[in-house]
Amino acid sequence: MLQARRVPSRWPRQVVVGLLALAFATAGLAGSGLPGQLWYLRLAGDETLVAPADGRQAERVLARDSRPVPWPDGSQYLEYRRSGGAVDQVLVKDTRSGRVLHSADLPGLCVQFQPSPLSKSIVMAQCYRRLLDNKGIFVVVDLAAQRLLHSEPDQPRRHRYRWLPDGRWLRSHDETGRLSVRASDGAWQPLGQLRLPPGTRTRDIRVSPNGDRLAFIVGEFEDYESEKPKARAHLWTARLDGSQQVRVIADNATFDVRWSPDGRALAFNVDTSHCDFGDNCHGNSGWWTVDAEEHGIAPVVADARHAKATPLMRRFPSGNSAPLRGVDLLAWTR
Template sequence: MGLLPPSRSRGSRRCWAAVLVAAPLVWLAACGGGGGGGGGGGSVAPAPSGPGPSIAAPTGRLWHHNYALDFLDGTQIASATGGPPMAVTPEAEAIPWPDGSQYVTAEWDLRTDRTAVRVHATASGAVLHEAAVDQYFRAPRPAPHRKEWVLGRVSDSVTTAGVYAVIDLAARRVLDQFPADDAAVDWLPDGRYVHVTHDGRISIGTVGVAARQAVGQLALPRGLTVNEVWADPQGRRLALRLWSKSEAGTIDVSDLWVSDLDGRNAYRHTQTRMTNRARWSPDGRLIAFDVDTGSLCDFSGCVGHCELWYADADAREVTALPAAGDARQFRVRNRSGQERVLGCDLLGWTP
């Protein structure tokens, strides 16, 4: 199966278009599903009365590209417990494997219109696998069970959904691909993936197997649809971005909800109306999230700033306001040893 010709529209670097990929991939000379849906009914749990749960202290390593921390481009690793930071790469966003031992980068080259996808060892920075994909490959998600597999999303522009593709970088081939126009996808810790349609149908798939197993239905509040999903490291719960859009296509509300893997016991985790991304702590106790006033855009553009917060995963209706005390901001040390608040974006959270 050959590559499909893409359109040539491009956005900003943070919103670069991806392009439709079909097996086999085209590699640089230097480089070494269907089915599913339906199922049982989920339920939206009411918010508890009284004070919320206390917030556990964060641990582990925080992968970020918060330029303001040290005025450095690229990815750094901050310690959640006050240790010194570590520079990872000066150019690319580095997305780590769950154990933090290696990371993947995806760098699009405007001149060649190709994306260089590389897997690096964290300790040394050495390239372990490298391949080039025609056009743009975005938002890579490393497979928790395989050090050479990456799930990514590819499309022909920022306004089209395209497909999800699972790539074996060692074998240099596409293992699976399926449409992304109506679903969000993430890995489960055992190597399967969870597939959630925009209307809340949840199924579980296996790479290379067309049919998925329907496991449940998320009961969505009126007017909201599923835009993104993140499975917890234990494979028991989901964090989901639910949003609504205006008739003009701008985002009105964007917040995180949490549910069991089958969609049951769902509750609204954040009540900021401006939260777009989530990262689970390695032990699944906490969820890090952004509050991005720049995500609410109109025809005049996007303005504002982004803050990074964390709260207990069991917390509900989190407003992330200092006076509320229902969430906290990460305090880490920069390269000069000064304590600073860590800002957006959080690329990964590893032990």
């Protein structure tokens, strides 16, 4: 139940109106029944926290000074530790106890780790000799057996790799929108293509939990050749083959997307300040959720109620709650 509080007279009227609108918009969120767990990194404190997506229970600190990559069921997660040398360390930890389950050394600088939906020890990644290399190696590794299962050298940084729920691999090209798929024992096969507007690239692409749809961010560029981005990016969805492509939210600064574990909702990040990349916008960057079937909805406005989208909430150990802002949502697990 909302309780009346005295509003300081020094607050501008428009701020008070905005806060009241947001309070009414989020008052019923704790009972909204969002499934699963949110994993998020505090941008100002380097803490990773885990909390129920419905906001009914308090968040808890999971790790510090790392970016955990959880498996889809949330039972374990990967930590990548850079040594500054030729070999880096990968640890797999149990979420409840923090116990190390597997460890392995990987050469080079590896990014875009993706845990397998079918194995608790297999991951895919893209590895580079140097941070700014345009080409790297796509690898699939069994961390428990410390065995390289697959590698493809000289792969352009433009490629993004994702697991499909049945264990196949999806490859997308962020500039052309081309989509390909392959089984671990097969060859890459053309699947389809995303229709990217001129002067844009995909910034993030995610496969739905049942493997039939894509959610992706299309970013605009002030200078396409030099890769100077604009502070404008948009959320789209499509079928796995790129067909039935629709823009979910219009005219917004939307930079990341996550599927809910049941595939019925999307969480997306919005920078309502419209500040440039690299600026300190931690307090203006918030996470919202929307039905995955929506498209063409109005832009999100800071501290205002939205007809279709709802802000995700975080609950503190004190019992107080607030919109989920100033964090990087690493994952939304079961």
